[in-house]
Amino acid sequence: MSRALVVYESMFGNTKAIAEAIGTALAAEVVEVSDAPDVLPEDVGLLVVGAPTHAFGLSRPATRKSAADQAGAELVSAGRGVREWLDALAPHGRRVTAHAFDTRLRGGWLPGSAAKAIAKRLRALHFEVPERPMSFHVTGTPGPLLVGEPARATAWARAMLTGTPA
Template sequence: MKALVVYESMFGNTQQIAQAVAAGLGKHVEVEVTEVGLAPDEISAELDLLVVGAPTHAFGMSRASTRADAVKQAPGGTIVSTGRGVREWLEAVHPGGVGTMVAAFDTRVRAPLPGSAAHKVAKALQRLSFPEVSDPETFWVKDSTGPLKDGELERAERWGADLGLLVNSR
């Protein structure tokens, strides 16, 4: 069984969650983690699970304008994902076959504001006819630039392990 975790990250929080999810998945399946700018546009038919993660920006997935705002907020103006975001990648991606299951996650600040990048990612993956293996998951940051709330890395690893078990049971 093979899994790929694709992530977009501005301040490193989503990257950390992606790596923790991959650590959990790695207990049950072979897994690779890649930043969205390096992610393949063609999803191999040999891939059993695709996990996609992104930070929530302006109630959903980032756009060029929200990424530019993130650069202004970043210490030293340095962000992790400097090229295309998950939104643009999803517009370019092609399923390589049927059966690759998917799951989506996001990072966001707990606030009374609506919106979730994970829900938008999940809908985009459904439009591409990928079957969902799990509901979208949110991991919490303390502030817009982070850090992650206590316990979120451990929760992400458990979620990844649960995804690995689900994939192996199908």
């Protein structure tokens, strides 16, 4: 029987909260990216990956430093980011479904998305990415999440289980 794994990067805790809501709905293991395996375990059949949108895409060392300066001692992900983890992730050689999400400011005019970059990298690694990436919204750079976003994450995860569009 296959299991689900949720891997996240989070600076201020917003992406972590979304990852935990998804993990609860999927009954999945939820792992901060620094602790994520570089070789996907054989029993993982569903992978969900999320990160905050930094400078219109996935975080980089410079954007993580900026977030660390803002967060102080409250920083959640102090190690590598999702970008580096996906670069290190070994090919899996089997069918694994994957979904991508991000946290970002709400606004249709804002370009870039960490989730779109994650989905592109997952496809390049030959994961099956069946639907568009999902964004969950924060009120400002440090958050908090907009009201209702964890519930929306739960609904999105449940839709993954049934195969219905979110």
